[in-house]
Amino acid sequence: MTFLNAAARQIFFVVLFFSLAVSTAQAALLSYTPSQSTIPANTLRFYLYFSEPMARGQVKSHIRLEREDGSEVINPFLNLYTELWDSEQRRVTLLFDPGRVKQSVGPNVQAGAPLVEGNQYRLVVSGSMKNAVGKAIGEDKTIEFDVIAPERRAIVPADWELTTPPVNGLQPLVVTFDRIMDRYAAQRLIRLKGPDGETLRGKLVSEDRMWTLTPETEWQSGNYKLIVSPELEDISGNTIRSPFDAKSGTMGEATNIIEREFVIGTP
Numbered sequence: 001m002t003f004l005n006a007a008a009r010q011i012f013f014v015v016l017f018f019s020l021a022v023s024t025a026q027a028a029l030l031s032y033t034p035s036q037s038t039i040p041a042n043t044l045r046f047y048l049y050f051s052e053p054m055a056r057g058q059v060k061s062h063i064r065l066e067r068e069d070g071s072e073v074i075n076p077f078l079n080l081y082t083e084l085w086d087s088e089q090r091r092v093t094l095l096f097d098p099g100r101v102k103q104s105v106g107p108n109v110q111a112g113a114p115l116v117e118g119n120q121y122r123l124v125v126s127g128s129m130k131n132a133v134g135k136a137i138g139e140d141k142t143i144e145f146d147v148i149a150p151e152r153r154a155i156v157p158a159d160w161e162l163t164t165p166p167v168n169g170l171q172p173l174v175v176t177f178d179r180i181m182d183r184y185a186a187q188r189l190i191r192l193k194g195p196d197g198e199t200l201r202g203k204l205v206s207e208d209r210m211w212t213l214t215p216e217t218e219w220q221s222g223n224y225k226l227i228v229s230p231e232l233e234d235i236s237g238n239t240i241r242s243p244f245d246a247k248s249g250t251m252g253e254a255t256n257i258i259e260r261e262f263v264i265g266t267p
Contacts, residue, residue, distance in 0.1 A: 036145070065077075077096060154240060155232060155233075162262055
C-alpha cells in the first residue's frame with residue numbers, strides 16, 4: 001500500500017508539472033505560407049503555423065487583412081462554421097472566399113476580389129489570440145506582402161526545373177517550381193521512384209517554390225520517375241487538370257498520375 005501511495009504521489013506531481021508547463025506556455029506564430037514577399041492576386045489559401053495548439057473559434061475575430069492605408073478588407077476569407085485547423089490545432093488554413101477570387105461569378109462581381117494586383121497588404125494576427133489553454137500570444141503579428149498578376153495557368157510538371165545530384169552521394173534532388181505551390185499538397189502528392197521502381201525514402205522538404213529529397217542511401221545510376229498526383233494544387237487552386245478559373249465544362253479529365261522521367265548518372 002505504501003508503494004502504491006508513493007507511486008500515486010509521483011504520478012500526481014508529474015501530471016501537475018506537465019499541466020503547469022502547458023498552462024504557462026505562450027504560443028507564437030512560427031511560420032506562414034506563402035512566405036514570399038509577392039503573391040498572386042488570386043491566391044486562394046494562406047497557412048499560419050503556431051508553436052502551441054490554439055483555441056478554436058477565434059479566426060474571424062482575431063485575424064484581419066488590411067490595405068496599405070490601414071483600411072480593413074471586409075470578409076476576405078470564407079467564413080466556415082468549422083475552422084480549418086490541422087489535427088494538432090497548430091496550423092490553420094485561411095481560405096480566401098473562392099466566390100470572390102473566381103472571375104465573373106456573383107460574389108466576385110458584387111464584392112470584388114479580396115486582393116488587387118499592384119496593391120500592398122498586411123495580414124494581422126491579434127496579440128489577444130489565445131492558445132488552447134487560454135494564454136494570449138502577447139503582441140500583434142504582421143505579415144506584409146505585395147500583390148502581383150494572378151496565376152491562371154494549369155500546372156505543367158514538365159515546366160519544373162530539375163537539379164539532379166551526382167551518383168554515389170547524398171546531395172538532394174531539387175525540383176524548382178515555376179510558381180508558388182501549395183507546399184503541404186506538394187509534400188503529400190509528389191514522390192520519387194528509383195531505378196528499381198520503388199518509392200525512394202529520405203528527407204523530404206517542401207517549400208513554396210521548391211521540393212527537395214535527400215535519400216537515405218547514396219544515389220545510383222539509372223532512370224528515375226517524379227510521380228505527381230493530378231490532385232496537386234498551387235497556391236491559387238490551379239491543378240494539372242485545369243486552371244481554377246476554368247469555365248464550366250472545360251475542366252480536363254486527367255485522373256492518372258503524371259510521371260516525369262529523368263536520368264541520374266549513366267543508366
